Amino acid sequence: MFFFMLSFFFSCILIFITIKWKILSKSKKPPLPPSPFSWPIVGNLPEVYINKPAFKWIDGVVKKLKTNIACIRLGRVHVMVVVSPELAREFLHKHDTVFVSRPITMATEYSSRGFLTMGVSPWGEQWKKMRRIVTHELLSPNRLRWLLNKRNEETDNLVYYIFKQCNNPDGSVINLRVPLQHYSVNVIRKMTFNRRFFGEGGENGGPGFEEEDHIHALHSVLSHMYAFWISDYVPWLRSLDIDGHEEIVRNSMGVFGRYHDPIIEERMKQWKDGKKQEPEDLLDIMISLKDESGNPLLSIDEIKAQCSEFLFGVDGPPAAAEWTMAEMINQPEILKKAIEEIDKVVGKDRLVQESDVPQLNYLKACAREAFRLHPHAPYNLPHVSLTDAEVGGYFIPKGSHILLSRIGLGQNPAVWEEPLKFKPGRHLGENGSSKVELTEPNLRFITFSTGKRGCIGSALGTLLTVMALARLIQGFTWSVPPNEEKIDLSASKELILAKPLHAHARPRCHEAMYPITP
Template identity: 45%
Template sequence: MMIMNLTTSLPYPFQVLLVFIVSIASISLLGRILSSPTKSKDRYRQLPPGPRGWPILGNLPGLFMTRPRTKYFHLAMKKLNTDIACFNFVGVRVITIKSDEIAREAFKERDIDLADRPNLFILEIILNNYKSMGVSSYGEQFMKMKKVITTEIMSVKTLNMLVAARTIEADNLLAYVHSMYQRSEAVDVRELSRVYGYATTMRMLFGRRHVTQENVFSDDGRLGKAEKHHLEVIYNTLYCLPGLSPADYLDKWFKGWNIDGQEESARVNSNLLRSYNNPIIEERIELWRQKGGKPAVEDWLDTFITLKDQSGNYLVTPDEIKAQCIEFCIAAIDNPANNMEWTLAEMLNNPEILKKALKELDEVVGKDRLVQESDIPNLNYLKACCRETFRIHPSAHYIPTHVARQDTTLGGYFIPQGSHVHVCRPGLGRNPKIWEEPLVYKPERHLQGDGITKEVTLVETEMRFVSFSTGRRGCVGVKVGTTMMVMMLARFLQGFNLKLHQDFGALSLEEDETLLLMAKPLRLSVEPRLAPNLYPKFHP
């Protein structure tokens, strides 16, 4: 009767889908019950607390009817007054966590148990059948790609080789903003930070800023038409990644059904992304592997292509290179851009914080030269601001999904094999059990300690908030991510006095519920604070 009442309140297409789900899930559930030993069934009584669900469907209807979807988990955990919860979506157990203690247990003590990724059609579409490191199952493919990336791509030697490429884009950032000042244009911080992140990533990945042969740029640092579209497609592909949609839990039964429109969007946008990336990759592979190569390895793509194993065979296949390049594109840009916009907004909302950041820049760097990557270890207050932004304004609701490879426990509760485990970023960073005055922006909290001055880092290994994910599936690009983020913020603050643009209105720190961005993109007016000769010209 409950299911009949539910179907009459839903659109017809979903009613049809619901009948399929119930039928298939019933058969699956019956088989599971008949084949499960009594001891295993008893262990399910020790699952984390969760809301009551519908027969067969579990909590799926509640998730389907809630917008944004992440709100469903937040409201349920709040009602249950728990920091760990278990949801049932047609037999898929989903564990959500907002406790630092349980998060540390998950990624330290139980890290090997939770090191898998979900096997989803959308990930197969976007990332060439799970060939990249981030989405591949925990096994040989993952180990191979992680070793290549940690020991070669993100090595000190390779990152040092790319200092010049990153410095060019740090210079271009100043040239871009200075040109807007000269034309009395407002600075759209979101657009600016995304352009910087995109251009820096392209230089490190492909050795160039442009993605087409035309190489058409204005002389002030704006992206060309093709580059703008490439950047747009990168973000569109990023937004197609699994995000607590019903499709994430119905994939094994309805693969290819385009539930929620996700699969079609993923296919269209990832194909567009490949149309930009693959010609560059294929041309370079031919250059290195058929025509004798270049005088030197100059970027990440060169590194991938030229690596060989002990037998002299090429280590990374063309399909693996293409998948990993897509993963780099969609993983490298949003975190620095989101952090930059929110940090500047919080500084404008707290002028004393802005003054302290400028004072540190003037003392460490001065006004006679531009800040360089070598200055980053000494910019502790600026990094404390970035940490505080990560804490209170994360770029996503949850870290990428972990999957239990075997039965395990968390917080004293039973976690069945195959469970999807989600750690809530705002749930950690804004948790009053972890942080005093959690909604107050206070960088100083990251400087407090035992009285000894230590270098502030953006890594949070204790999982009191999430900057870069940790554990076996943690972010391997912490160093380069930190460098990009701090350099962008430091160069902008050093180079310009800033205030809200007159057309922006009153400063509002309201966030978009779905994406956690500022609800209204930050627009600023700027004035130079350095001598004219220090502002670089644009470097194409």
């Protein structure tokens, strides 16, 4: 009897332990992704603050850990850095609704006038409202067709400016960064405000002081938007403005207000007074939108904020075009193929038009390769998890920031053969005839992202990139400047060319082909 009771007792204990173990195993969370050593409370904020630019330290950590996803703790925030297309698709395709929000940062708060816009606003009703308006009313295919003439004017102005710079029969050395950057911004100004300049402009159709001031403010805000500033992770430090970054962003947005607000306020007055009844640009569309009750759908602050945000998306196309031209000039055989394609598709009796873009397959492959190899930013715009989640067998806590590494994806040797070489042909398929698009839904690299928070302006970004390249290549013969052997392809800490692209240009077409007025 004693032996029987003892056996029964131990059997009960064993059953209890087994049941308890199964319950615990079911409730046990999967592990966080691999992480570097982090300090108590502050996490890896000291390393991010000391190592500039921060993305190089972060990408170095990912490589050191030999992982496809790493967890960097900044204060109480878990920042997940992803370099695998498979994991990237899990985040932005499979679990898109979970990772649909954006972080709140000092710079995005200023740039969006308190999160009134679409691009950087956290998940919520305001974001849904602005996304609906931008998608269906402002950047829809029909609206882009409506604004075609304004884009054409600026594309002509780009050619005019370069042509004027070639002020002798043998051509001249051109700083291509200036016209490419201003071309993209001028297109957005034209589409939004129906004007290319805020002032009188400069000589030969180039920018004036106001435009240079405006674009300097633009890049200043962009450089601070998601730049790992400590106060974005330890909010109580914001009032101290340790590095003076808040003052820089505030002053830069003041420049936007100085140039934008008078135009917007005057235009609203014209509509109110009945002096304007037909829309001519995106600003008119925003002012004229009505809700179900016939009241203005957008407030003046929402209009001002969205007008500014349109400009914050134009840094990618000029950077890609500059990198593409630099690589092509260094590899004349690639440039020759692009020229032959343009001559075959367009001919030599007219200038390239947007309607030609679908047929410029090789040129798009060149631009696509530049986006892959030379990203204009280290990461996509961050996503924030709305709930706890499990991705790739790892636990992703609520509130985590998700960063897809543009360099890690685009230069991943497991995905790309010879990843550090500029080879446009890799995008043309085995038979060399695959249809090429600049978007990359499989996230093997990033152009305009994807999912609910993907770039609504991807079609416009494609047009700006390809049209700039096509007109430059069609209109001019490009080569390395005299007394130089190669274009220096070193990248700056901002990932653009360390030195602005200076290239020798000579008019290639008959003089009658070039626009004659700015």
